[in-house]
Amino acid sequence: MKVESRAVAGLVVGAAVLAVSLTACSGDEPGSAPTTSKASQSLTVWVDANRAEELKDIAQQFEADRGVSVKLVQKEYGDVMKEDFVKQVPTGKGPDVIIGGHDWLGLFVQNGVVAPVELGDKAGDFSDVALRAMTYEGTTYGLPVSLENIALVRNTALADSTPATWDELVAAGQAVVASGAATYPVIIPSGQESDPYHLYPLQTSLGAPLFGTTEDGAYDPDDLLIGGTGGEEFAAKLVEWGKAGVVNTNITGDIARDEFAAGKAPFMLSGPWNLPAFDEAGIEYAIDAIPQAGQLPATPFVGVQGFFVSAKSRNALAANEFVVNYLGREDVQLALFEAGGRPPALTSAFEVASSQDPNVAAFGEVGLAGVPMPNIPEMGAVWNYWGATEAALVNDTAGDPAAAWTDMTAKIQADITG
Structure with a gap:
């Protein structure tokens, strides 16, 4: 959905009157419209407990x-918060x-509930991946606050170095298991529906990213790349890794964390939340870094959290000012990093946090x-089929791997095109 020109125009008009007054906004209790002049001089911010x-x-x-x-209103972070906002x-x-989360942005824009955020010169203060995450169809809608992603966590008592390739890592892990020092060669959080998020770096390394991108770096839903030779090779690898115990659908995220914490594997794919x-x-x-499984780098997903401004705020300029010039400091x-533990999105803040904590630097x-x-x-069309197909491949119940992956790709394409 394209941004309506009147939304941008509203910000421009608002700029002209800021010196006179920062006027009304939706500032009473969440879910109620402002009714007094006092309410018109306030902003309401929905924030999770970690940041309030x-x-x-x-x-x-x-x-x-x-x-x-x-007014800071604590809300439980997640789908309910997102859905209440949309409603x-x-x-x-x-x-x-x-x-x-930046992955909410498509839904927000599609429903017309967020306004563009004018970062101005401050855009250069954030990493490219953070800005791309907060951008939709060429327009920036959020101020990035934190980033998170997975990496390879290595138990240094069981492995003194990380092999250059994924196959070498698996072999090294299997040697540790054979010695009796570990139970698993590597732990990858999965579960009964698999976990495409944790497996994605290996998938991209084998040449099967999800979507192509436009000239401005945005994902292009008309350019589905998950299939093809790379996808078929990845599907075959999932069967191989399943038989070798490298991927196990009985290993949920909690089990993965606890087993690695118990010293039962030399390697694990993990985010900072498990540290x-x-x-x-x-x-x-x-x-x-996660070793290459194929000819390309293993590229993980990055999740970015940030602040969005309501498209219906009656004090949009004040909201933009608060978000950009105050929350962007x-x-x-x-301070938000100290509260939540996620690396800051602002480059200068990330550098400070990295100098204080080598784990932040490494994940970053x-x-x-x-x-x-x-x-x-x-x-939404991807998630419907992706995990289920991966789980069937890992458990060797999908039949021919290439055919299963091709069928999954066709279903995803059909759902996207309608």
Whole structure:
């Protein structure tokens, strides 16, 4: 969905009157329209519990500087928060600003509930992957706050280095298992429906990315690339890895975390969210790039969280000001990093966090070479078939691997084209 010109025009018109007044916005209780002049001088921000406390000071500073109060409303992060926003904004209710994942953006734009965010010169202060994630059809809709991605976590007591290729890593892991020092050659979180997210770096390395991109770097749903020779090769590898115990659909995310924390594998594909468990267990580990499974680099998905401005905010300029010039500050992004543990999206804040924590630096280096998880609505058609097909291949119940992958690709294409 293209951005309506009146949305952009509204921001321009608003700029002309900012010096006179920062006017009304949807600022009472979430779900209610403002009814008083006091409400017109406030912004409502939906934020998760991890960030609410850290934003109190900056909200108070914004009120002192701009005369506009900021009400922070804690919401449980996830689908309910996202769906409430989509339902309430068209009625003129809901918040002025919301924290969310970049993969929500396609749904938000499709439903007309977010406004463009004017980053201006500040756009250059963020990494390319962060900006791409917050961009849809060439327009930026969010301020990036944090990034997360998976990498290879290595138990240094079981493996003193990371092999150059995935096949070599599997062989090294199998040698550790054969010695009796480990149970698994490598742990990859899966579950009964598989986990395409964790397997995607290996898939891209074999030449089967999801979508092509347009000239501006946006994903092109009309250019489905998951099939072809690369996809068929990946499908065959899934059968091979399943038989070898490299991928196991009985290993859920929680089991994967606990087994690695128990020292039962030399390698694991993991994000930073599991590190507290490894630290508590006393595991000594290193974080490395994922080795190539094919001729191309293993490219993980990168998830970006950020702040979006409601398309129906009656104080859009104040909301944009708060998001860009206050939430985009280095000290604020560092405070949010301390609260949530996710690497900051702002480059200068990331550099500070990296100097303080080598784990942030290691995951961040891998993430900068990754790609944003697609934020286009067409991903719904992909998820419907992707994991189920992978699970069948891993369990060797799909029949001919190439045929199974081709059939999956055809179904995805049919759903996208309608």
